[in-house]
Each structure stands twice: as C-alpha cells, then as structure tokens.
Amino acid sequence: MATDPRAFVAFIIILFMIFSPDPQPPVIPQRARVEDVLARERYALDVTNATVFGDLDPAHNKWLNISGFRNDTGFAWTYLDEFRTKADRLTRHALGAEYSNKFLGQAVGHSLTIYNNVSGVVHGGWARDDGTLAQQRPDFNISLYAPDGPFGNVPLTSFARNLTAREGNARIRFEEFDRSFLTETRRTLDGQAVHVARFVTAQIGIDSTDGSNESWETQVNGVHFLESGHMIMTTTSEKFSGLYGLPHVTSNPYYYQLAQRIVVRAINETITRQIDGRQRLSSPFTSNTDGTSETPFAIPHCELVLYLQQLPVGPELAEEGHQATVLHLLEDELRFPTGAAVPRPLDMRFSMVAFSPDCGFSIRSKGPPDEPVQGGNHLSGIKIEVEQQQARHHILFYIFVLSGQLWLLTRQMKEASTPSMRSRISFYTISILALGDGFTTMTFALISLFVPGLWVLLIATCFLAFLSVSFFGMRFLMDIWTIQAPERERRERERRAAAAAAAPAPISAVPPAVNTTDPAPAPAPAPAPPTTERPRTIDGGPVPIIVGSDQDEPLEDPAARTTGLPVPVTAATPTTPTSFERTYTFGALYTRFYFLLLATLFLSLNATSWPPTIRRFYFTVLAFLYLSFWIPQIVRNAVRNCRRALRWDFVIGQSLLRLSPFAYFYGYGSNVLFADVDLTDLSVLAGWLWIQCLFLASQEILGPRWFVKSRWVPPAYDYHAVLHEDEEGGNLPVGTEHTPASPVLASKSKEVQDNTKRVFDCAICMQEIEVHVHGPDSAPEGGLAGAGGLLARRAYMLTPCRHIFHAKCLEGWMKFRLQCPICREDLPPM
Template sequence: MANNPPPFAILLVILLFLYLTPDPPAPGESHRHQHAVDHERGALEALNNSTYGEIHPGEEGDRRPLNLTGFKPEHGFRWELLEPAQDKARDQARYALGDNADSLIEGSSDQYPLLYHNVTGFVEGEWRRTGVYNGPHVNLSAITPHGTYTSEDWKRNVTAASGDVRIHLREKEHGEAWNTSVRRISARATIGQETSFGNWWEMVLYGIHFVDVGEIILTTTSEKFDGIFGLPHLALSNHTFNLGREVLNRTLNETIEKQKKGILEDNTPWSSTMEGEDLFSVPHCEYVIYLQQHPVPVELPGSAAAAENAMALRNFEEELRFPYRPFLPRTPDMKMSMVAFSPDCGFTIESKGPPDVAPQEGQHLKGPKSEAYAFVARRHVLIFTGIISAQLVLLLRQMKEASTPSTRSRISFYTIAILALGDGFALLGFALFGMQIESTTMLLLATAYVAFLSVIFFGMGFLKEIWTVQSTERSREERQQTASSSRATNTPETTQPATRSQTPSAPPTAPVLSAAGAETLPLPVTARQAINSGATPIIIPSDQDIDAEIAENQNNDNGNGNNQGSPRRGFGSVYLRFYLLLFGLVFLSLHATTWPASIQSVYSSIVTFAYMSFWAPQIYRNIMRNCRKALRWDFVIGQSVLRLLPFAYLYAYKGNILLIEPDLRFLAVLCGWVWLQVLALLSQEHLGPRFFVRDSWVPPAYDYHPVLRADEEGASLPSGAKVLAGEEAGMATTTKAGESRDKSKKIFDCAICMQDLEVPVIAAASDADGASASGLSGGLLARRAYMVTPCRHIFHSVCLEGWMRYRLQCPICREVLPPL
C-alpha cells in the first residue's frame, strides 16, 4: 500500500498555492482606481493653471478660489493661519542664514550658505504651541458628502501646550539631473504631547527641499485635503513657487502614469495614514510643516573661500555615502527650526529655540544624517553580536555540564525555552531590519545568523534533550493522577444484598520503586502471580542511570508498538507551539508600533518584564522537586548580565539606535527583579530549595539533609560508624564506636572518597548537654555538609552530588535514590 502524504504537507501546498495566486480585483476596485486617477489629473491641471497667492485670505472678489479639495472657501479650512506661519518661517530663515536669507528665498543671491545637500536622517526636539486654538471647524459634508467617517473624534489633534517631535527625512541619494536646486523629499513625523496619557501621533508627509536655501516644505494628503497638489502655493516666494510647481509637475505626472498603466496599484500614493490606522475611517488633522536647515557649525579643513567650503562639504557628503577610509571624521549633526500649522484644526506649533526661547530651554531640532547614524549603528550592532556570542558560549558550557539524564532532569524546560524565545525574537528582528536598511544589511544578517545558531541548533537541541529526559517524569505523574482518580471512584465497597456483608477488598499491591519514588499502579487481575519457591533471590543491580534505562525501555516499547507516544516524536508539537508563539509575538510587536503611546508602553513593559522572569520557572522546579545545583553559576550570572545589557543600552543610553527615550526607573525595576531571582537561586542552593515555602504548599519529597538524633536505639543514625584511629583501649569504655570526643558529633566513613565524615547530632533526651548541642547541630548550613540516603548510608554532600550526576543509585547497596 502506498504511503499517503502527511496532512501537514498537503496544508503547506494549499497555503503556498493561495499565497502565490494573484488576488482577483475586488468588485468596483477598477472603478475606484480610475476615479482616483481622474481626480489626480484634475488636481494637477488646477495646479498648472494657478498663480502664486491664490489661497491667501482676502475679499472674495480679490482672489480666485483654487479648485483643490481643502482649498475652496466652502470647505471651511482656516487659511488665515498661512500668512503668520510663512512670516515665522522667514524669521527663522533670517536667524539661521543671516541678512542674505531674503535674497536666497527670492532667488537673487549667489552666496550660498554651508548646508547639507542631502538631509536624509532624522531630527528631534521639543515644540510649543503658539496662537489661540479654536479646534477643528471643517465642513465635512461639503468635502465628503457620502459620509465616509465612522467617528467624530479627530486624530492628530494637538491640544497640549508643548511636547516632543521627531521627523525622519528621506530623499533621493542624487538630485534631479535637470534641476539640482530642488528635490523631492518625504518624511515620517512623530508628534507627541505632554499630557497625562502621553499621546503621540504618526503621519507621513511629502514635500520639496530647496537645497540652496535649506528650506523644506512638507504637507499631508488625504481624501479631504489635496496637500501635495497645492504645495507650491505654500512656498515663501514666487521664485520657490515656480521651482516647486516645476518639480511636482514632473514627479506627479510620473506617478499618475504608473497608476494608469497598472504598475502602481495604490489609489492613494501620497496618503499620510500609517499602516494599520485605516481600519476605521476617522477624520484627522492635516499638517503643513516648514523646516529651515541651519548652516554646518564647523569650518572644514583645507578651504579658504566660501565656494571651497561648499565643495569640501559636498566631497565630505560623498565620502559619508561611499567611505574609503576606515575611520571617518566626526559628522556634525543636522539642526533645523520648525513651524507647523493645521489648516483644518486651527493650531500652530513651533520648535523651541532661540531667538524666541532661551538656549537652555531648547535648541530647535537636532539629529544625525543617515550615514553617520548607520556608522554608529554598525558599532552598536557589533557589540550586540558579541553579547549573543557570549550567551551562546555560556549555553554550550551548560549543555556540556548537563550531559547526563540526572542533571538534565533538574533543569527547568521553561527557563531554557524563555531564553531561546528571546534569541528567536532577536533573530527575526535583525533579519527584518537587515532587509530594510541597506547600509547595514550584511552586519545585521550576520548578527541574525549568530542568533539563528543560538536558537535553532543549540537552544532547541538542548530543549529536546531536556524534554526527552523529563518525559518519564511527565508520564509517571499522569499515571499517578489516573491511579488516584481510579481509587477515588472505586472507594465505596460493594455490599451483598442477602447477607448485608461487605465484600473484602483485594490486598494492596506492593508499590513499584523507581528513580522518583513509588508508583502505586497495581498489577492487572489477569497477571500471573509470583510463586514463592523459598529460594533467596539474587539481585544484580544496574550500573547505569535508572531514569535513562526507563526512558530507553519506554522508547523501545513505543518503537515496537505505537510510535505516537515516543518522547522525541512528541517534541514536534513543542516545536510547533514554540514557533507559533515566537512569530505571534513578533507580528504583534510590529503591529504594536501603530498603537497609542500609552498602550504601547504598557505592552512593551509587560513583554519585557515577562521575558526577564526567565529564572522564575527554575526556582519553581527547584521547589517542587526539592533539588539544587541545576545550573552552573557562571551560566546564571553570565546570562543575567548579558540579558540585561541590551535593556540597559535602550533605557539608559539616549543615543540608542532605536531612539527610545531613557527610562532609568523601569531599568532599575528590571535589574532588581533579575537579581532577586538570582538571590533566590543562591539561597536555594545553600539554605535548601524549600526554606522560604511552607511544607503544606509543596508535595512531599525526601530530605537528604535530615537532623540526626543520638537516641538510645540509634534508629535515626546512619550505619557505618567507626572508631577513631587514635583512640586507646582504655578510652573505649568511655567513648563508643563512631563517636568523637565531642559528644555532639559522630564520625562516619564516606564510601566515595574514603575519608572521615564528622557530622553533628542532637544528643539523647537524658543527656545533660543535649540542649546546647541541638542549637549547633540543627543549623541549616551544618546539615549541608552531609547527605543521608533512604537506605541509611551517609556521604559527603560534594561526593554524593557528584555521584548522582551520573547514577541515581546508592554507591554501597545499589538502592535506587530519589532525584536530587
């Protein structure tokens, strides 16, 4: 009979078919696409037929309304804010460029300042609100007569007096060949306001960059505002209006032709809405932003004249883009002043800085160029690569240490799984960023490869070995639960109706001892009963680990019969759940970047705190199994420090590559929580795994460090006492065998190291010194020096722990020992 393909392969083929099959056009999609193209062509024609100054407020007869959405008088936009914003932008240009600013804006000067020609990068700073805020008063019924909005709450509506702003600028590497003085530019702006909720808004803006002046004009575009088509009318002079209309007439035509030919299927290529924000149609405030670049604050070496300075700066920018030296000189940050206003919501904001604000309160907007940012990012990524490599080395040493079933049974599966989950998150994060950031692609992918080795080859391999060893423990617990439930259901005894007598229950079956204790499953009724022949049985003990033999026998049984219960085969479901959780967290975190700031902060704090609780499962397992020394201390300390270093970089260093604001309070909470877990592990090793919990909270477990009492029968003392070698025959009448001269201690012989073992004991009740001896011998630290087996043999703790790393058997009588 031919083998049928597994269901997973069939599902994979179906998913690939659905993914690779092109989506059919939705009903009415082609009509909407054609309508969008027609609207864009009409808006571009209106721009070409217009003149500078048509949207300035005035009498109705003095101006002709611009035939663009949002620019018509009946739409209710507050264009009276345009002229004050332009005046403020001119004032900032005069402050930054000096007296030559007006001539540069009008295009009548040939003395150009020392400015960056390519401003790809980001700037950030603080803003303050100016003027009177009246709120949005827009005639939405005239703009969108079909009523497409589902809510009346406006997004991006700045109501606070101040806040933070960050603008990511992106323009082409090279200017337009036909006109090098004007370039297209796009930006991603994040505007936050200082409120109790800490709201912030993100948007995409498109605009033009006047290179010679350092002036940048950006605007949003939506279904109620044709911002990109009316952008030249927002310029500061007729000269910049003509330059802007010329470059937009060419670039907008290219985009419309791509839409018409089907190369670009986006109906809103200049939309200001971020991904994930278009689930519900909600009105949002439109923005017009003026940015004025300040001159580079340093004189470049080897230049005497202004023209030579400009040429040296251009050569310096080319070297930043295509470096040929191993170490670049320090790149000055970009500095820009900002004026922004909302024509529909009616507010105006400005960047904090001189001359209106003291330099101590703000320095406008500052930030690095993308090349300088990438150079710093590469060094920081290299440091993170070293951190992941150090984590991998510690993991390999721990895997080598836990090379036996008894040592692997002590390690918590979930602790290693959380660590592997963090490495997997780093793997996907660096891989995604590596595919988007071209300047650091190779380095990010190399770091992702190191994380790939850590999580795929070694992390998951270690998890598989731990899962296989602990499968016997899980199956034993399942059998015990089944037995307890069956005993609970069979507790009522049957009564004969005639004699009213109870049927005697079957005699209890002797428990079966294993490496973890006693199993209570009775033999089946049809099983053959052992016949006592009177012969003395000869038991040949195994020289291997009992847990390993039990697991091997179960695997062999499953291989001969039903292979579905094999531990290694069952690990496939763990693989599936692990990767589903990993990919789910990554996609949820990516989607969380579009959430409001307050919700995003709560989400990131919860995920971070849960990840930094990786020692909690190991503490719990130590308590439940009453075991110690599951992990190497260099692994515990090293992983704690290495896992905290990235968060210390993000929450303590202001210049981090993710641009996260420092939060020293949350970092202190993380550090305290991690080292509290480490302190718990340390106390469990020296004071006992259960010293801080009640006995009623945990299941019973064998105590290898009992309190020894010197009672008359000697029932609680281990066997193997000896006489001191130096004792004389006359002293034997006063000192019993196995006693030291100090009656509060006894001497035994450790069968592993063949050395004397002196242990404290509590004297008998009739002993006069019993009270003073009990205070010393009952100490926890004193009892940690010896270990007593259930078969009443005593050893040094170090000796027996080393023995139990390989065999869970008593070194003397080969009796099965409970796991440590």
C-alpha cells in the same frame, strides 16, 4: 499507526492554495478608475502651471480651483499669513545677518554650514501653538467626507490623525532624491552649476506626553531649498491637493518658482509611470506611511502643512571661513566613502512649525526663540549614513551577545549531560530563554526586509539566533522533557490515585436477595480428580534489575520484577506511556511554543501603533515577564529540594547578557529606535533579575526550602541532616560504635578531643570526615545551631541507607548515578 487528521487537513489546504487559479481582476472598472485618477491629476497639474505667486490669498478672497484650496471647503486658510510669519521668524533666527540675501537667493560670499542632503532622522519635543487659529476654526460639513459603508455613509465625529494634546515628541525621517529631474540648478557668475532645490519626502511621527495618549504617523512630500536650508512639505489626498498647491505656500516669488518647477517635474514623472504601468497606486503621493492608497472605506485624516528650517552646525568643524567647505567634504565622504580622514559628523538640527488647515491645530518645535534652550533645543538627529554606521556597530555588539549566550548554553548542556543533572533543571526556564532567542530570530528577519543596507548583518544575527533556538535550545528542551517524563507520569498516577480514593464507592441499587427457607443439606463433596504435580521452579535467587544508563523508571510493574511474570493490563492498571507517546506530547508542546512565539510577535507589532503610555507599559511588562526566567528554576529547586541545578557562570552570564538589550533601549539615548531613556524602569528590571540570582545563591547556601513552609512542598529527603546519638532517633552512619573497638579508633577519638565530634571514612575519596554528633543529653539547637552549624553540615551528606560521604564527593557521584556507592541503594534526587 493512525494518521493525524490535522496533518491531512493542512495538506489539503496547502494543495488548494497551490492549485487554485489566480482570481482575474476586473479590468474595465480598474481601467476606469485609473483614467479618473489621471484626469484629476492632469487638471490639478494644469492649475499649478497656470497660476502665479499671489493667486492664493485668502485675505483678499483669492483661491485655487483644486481640492482643499477652494473657498467653499471651509478650511482655515486665513491662518496662512500667520503661518508664514512664524516660518519667517524661524529662518531669521537660524541664519542671522545672512537671512535677507540667502532667503532671496542672492550670493553672500560663502555657503552656509548646513547639510545639502538631509536624508536621516531627527527627533525632539513639540508644543501646541494655535495663536489666532484658536479663534478661526475650520467651518465645514464633516459629513461630506464620511466614508462609504455597507449600509450607507459611516457617521463621523472627527478626522483621524487629529491632535488635541498640548505637548509631546516628534520624529521625522527624511529621504532626499538626487535624481536630475527632481533637482533644480542654477549657474553662478563663473559658470558653475549649483543645486538650489530638491524634492524631499519625510515620514512624521507625533506622540503626546501630556496623558492624552495620542499617536499617529503620516507621510509628507515637498521641496528642500538648499541655499537657505528650509523645507516646505505637505500631505496629499483626494480632499486636499497639498502637493499641487505647495508652491503657493512659499513666502516669495523666487522660492515659488523653484517649488513650482520641481513639483511639476515630479507630478509629470508620476503620471508617466502610471500610464506605463510602473506606478500602480491610485494615490502616488499618499500620506500613508506604508505606501498604500486610500480606499473609499477609510476614515478621512487631518491634513498637514509643514515648515522646517535647518540650523547651521557648530564652529568646531574648522576655522572661520572653511567650515562650509569641510562640512561638504565630510558629507561627500559619508555618502561616498574613500577612506579619507574627516572629523566626527555633527548632528542635524531643525526648527519646525506646522498647522492643519482642516483640523485647525498648529504645533512648533521646542526651542529658541520661543522658549529657552532648557525647555528644548528643537529637533536633532543624525544622517542616514551615520545611523547605518552606528547600527552596524550595535548589531555587531549584539552578535557578540548572542555568541556569549550560545557559548554558555553549550557549556551548560555539557555539564547537564547526565539524567541526574537534567532532572534538576527547570524545563520552563530553558523554554523562556529559547522563546527570547526565537523572538530575536523573527524580529531580525522582519527588519531585514525593510533595511536593505544592513541586510547581511541582520540576516547573520537572525541565523545565529535561529541556530541557538533550533539546534541547541530546542534540543536541550527535548532532552530535559524526556528525562523528566517519568516524574510527570508518576505525578499523574498519584493524582489519579488520589482522585480515585476521594471518590465515593458505588452503591448497588438492587439489595441482595434473602433466602428465608431452610437451606437444603449440602451434598457430599465429590472425590478430587487425580492431579499431576506441577513442576517446581528452581530458585536462582533474586531477579537482577538492570538499570539503563538514562536511569529512567522501569517500565514494568514491581510485581513483574519479583515474579518474572507479566502483569495483565486491565482498566485499573494504567500503562506507562512509551517513548513514542512522550515524543508526541513534546511535538504538541513544540507547536504551542511556536504558536506563543508568533502570537507574541504579532501582538508586539500591533503594540507599536498604540498610544505612547500604553505602548511603553506593554513592552515594560513584557520585558519584566521575560526577565523572570529564573523563577521556574527557583520553584523547581524548592519542590525537588535541589540546591544547585545550573552552573554559576551560566546563571550570571545569561543574566547579564539577557539584560543588555534592555539596558540598550532603556539606558542608551542614541538607540536605533530613539526610545526615551528611562532609568527607573531599567533599575526595576535589573533589580528584579538580581533578586532572582540572590534567591538561587541563597538556595545553595541556606537550603532550597528556607523561604517556604513545609506544607507547601512535598516531603523530601535531607542529605545534610543533623546526626543524633540516641537509642530512639539515632541516625548515625552504619557501623558506628559508641566505644572504640580497637586502639587505633581510640587514638582517633583522642585526637579529636571532643565527644560531640566523630570521624568517618568517605568511601569515594577514601579520606576522613569529621562531623558533629548530638549526644543523648545535648540540646536540639546545640552544636550545629546558627549559620556556622549550617555551613558545617554542608560539608557532609548522609544517604537514606545511612552511609556518609563528603558533600562534593557524593554530588559528583550523583551527577552520573542515583545509587549509593556502597550498597547500590537507590538515592532520592538531590
């Protein structure tokens, strides 16, 4: 057996990857790079420590000597006062009468009903609100920020993460750190330590909904002021030292001091980690959501300064005066569960205003006081603990969905345990179902790497989907592929024979020589040599044909069966592929299956970064194609004239279970991806799947080919043919007599009392069959016309050898043997 060269090449590549030495990084340039980064960070930190509130005042020409805050940068810092005014307006609207005291850090008698730890996710709509920024655009030379290229600087027309849309959706995921050095505390009058500020990180996703197809994500860092519930965050890069200048964006000296202390601690800790080697990023406060540092070849991006104000929760938690206490108890129970009975957690709500000093755009969240509640209610969402709890419930529900799919698949495999049943099932229908399970396996395995809190459930779901596709789905596919191999080989032989018949016969270029001379007289024939008489073969009757239990086509030629001699293999006699060759072809198909699975997965991962409209269109088309898994079965039923190939509980159950994930994402607003509810697309997907089920049902009732023309499909035998009683085209069962041969049959004919009906015996159940028979003078459409006649013909089945049986009896028989129960004649597949 020859070795596959592809496997040998793959083996050599794997050995090369294992035994090749690790490349040594350039130590000296890398160390020089780290020293430059540390020097720049120390200098910016010294500026942050040495400045006081009011040193950044663009209106009075006061600037900071750090990147992005100098006068020569040309950024739109003249908009800073208007930005502070908008932020102050949001805080006044959220806190009401308590604004003046809380915003200045003074006690008001009781805490606000706001969450202290806002780790979680919020989402909502945003609208553009440039204000005076439209007349005060940034003015700088964009070519100064052009990235390096192989042939010099790359020309730039705009920065990445720019925003030109008028409205869209925003999604913010918060992550707060409860570390002591990242938290600022102060003492109350009774000596208790109270947390007043904390370092916070957030990932922001911006999408447009006005048709501009803009979508990007960024990461910001900042400070959460716990007393008032507002946050100030900013991006940080080489051209914009946002975190170092963040304290100067605050509105009063009190919050400036809090922000300065927390920012200085965070930067000092980062510098220490860089010196110790625990922090390897050259940009520790990078704005890339994947945590990677910026490279000299990357396109510069727009910077962002963000202000968020948390809105107090509703009064339904407890009575007046106890709401904050109950909320804090609820928050502690969520973070550190003890089993205490607490009310249902309420959603977090934030109002937002943000602006970009270098790209010159400003946005705000939709909601009061700028617009009525009908237009939007700012950004709302759930805490991380509630999100994980809901995710557990949703994953458990999907585990039950996968278990139901696996149970239905095993029942169908048990039903299709015979070659006759497996030959009816479409290979591509089961392939699409297995492809969906494989996609689920890859997706959950990938998600488990980034969600450690749900690792056990995610891996369990991944294993169940892997079990379904590997141990059951692929095994079922292999069985179907093996059983249908003779059918494919027969079609291939027919195709080659048709191609050979259509090809013109070769014409000899040399004409035969013509002898013009008189032919010489033929010599007398020599006497025949003496021969010995050949031994006679004893005729023992026809050679028996042993049909295997799998009912595959015989491997030998029909001539060999009749003569008992092997057929010589020539160029014109193609050999039948062996089982090894069939397995090899399935192995190639196996490789294509997983290649298609990985290609779909990588393309889907790439599609998550596409613009919203294109991204949603891609996933909707992908869902539509996936939910078309009954189409191959409908086509195979029509081609093979098969009325029923799958169990109805398998068809209905798989349809509902496979549709449930799409119903979750398209029809459930609180899904884990926060995808918008789109009942129109969901209705299209559900309707398309329902139409396929209706087609399968109609094929069983009206016939597999009721919707196609006869010339579109190969001819097939009709087991439910109309019975005719005439001398030319009669097709009555064998042994039928026109006149009763005995008084018993005569009495039966009298009992029927209708000359258009006949009574026969089913050789399987030994019961009578009453059927309609067309006489010589009856019209072609009489007797069995219409839906009633069609259903009447479904009660019996007539074989090509003209033996009649009950439909259910013969269908049950043909599940195991494709032979007539009476004469053992081969039967065409049903």
